[in-house]
Amino acid sequence: MKTYILFSIFSVFIFAQNPEPKSCNYPAVATDNFGKKFRYGCFCGENYPNIQHPSKKDYRDLNLTEKQELIAQYNAIAPYDDIDKVCQEHDICFIIFGKKAKSCNDTIYDELNILSDKFQQKEDNGKIYKQCKNLTKDMRSVFHTIFAPSDDDDTLFDIGILMINGALTAFNKGFQESLDILTKEEERYPPLGVKCNITKK
Numbered sequence: 417m418k419t420y421i422l423f424s425i426f427s428v429f430i431f432a433q434n435p436e437p438k439s440c441n442y443p444a445v446a447t448d449n450f451g452k453k454f455r456y457g458c459f460c461g462e463n464y465p466n467i468q469h470p471s472k473k474d475y476r477d478l479n480l481t482e483k484q485e486l487i488a489q490y491n492a493i494a495p496y497d498d499i500d501k502v503c504q505e506h507d508i509c510f511i512i513f514g515k516k517a518k519s520c521n522d523t524i525y526d527e528l529n530i531l532s533d534k535f536q537q538k539e540d541n542g543k544i545y546k547q548c549k550n551l552t553k554d555m556r557s558v559f560h561t562i563f564a565p566s567d568d569d570d571t572l573f574d575i576g577i578l579m580i581n582g583a584l585t586a587f588n589k590g591f592q593e594s595l596d597i598l599t600k601e602e603e604r605y606p607p608l609g610v611k612c613n614i615t616k617k
Contacts, residue, residue, distance in 0.1 A: 437493055437494040438492065439496075440458035440493050440496070443457045443458050443500070444456050444457060445607065446605040447605070448604065450555075450558045456551070457497060457499065458494075458496050458500055458504070459493075459500050459503035460503035467489050469485060469489075470485070475514065483512060486511055487508050487511055490507055490511075496611060498531060499528075499548065499551060499552060502528060502531065503524070505527075506520055506521075506524040528552045528553075528555055531548075531552045531612075531614070532552040532553045535549035535552060535614070544612070547603060547607075547612075548606060548612035551604075551605045551606065
């Protein structure tokens, strides 16, 4: 929680310098592939979007001023929806904390969990909320495995937990997809043009 507050304050400071973000041109539609090529919206996915500081330096090697400049580039793009906003904040968190960013992964896991619960509460109000719930749950499930590796040193215990989480994630996704087939759900995730927002925007 402390990490979230710190990078939110930092992000808001940068955002104030660029108050009118523009929509990204081609927001990605989520697919069932949660590997290296997974994309959603404008910010969800490994190395997506591939925004670099003009110096071309790795984000881990940027000084404070350069970090502010890179974050301003991220804040110049409006998140596609509430899920994408969480991903944008995660990207900014990594820029701020660099090589000690494991807590950023923990934060986005918690934020996706909160979103998932909110979508579930609205599930009876329309199919879209169920699809958004499915997406947040699946993203959350893999965030401690393949989706967002950290540069922090992992202990043997951490590695063991990652292996267990990976196996449980694969089983859970397979089970849920089987249920969707049995109940003849056509689309597990939101289709093109449909946004996952708690309140209409």
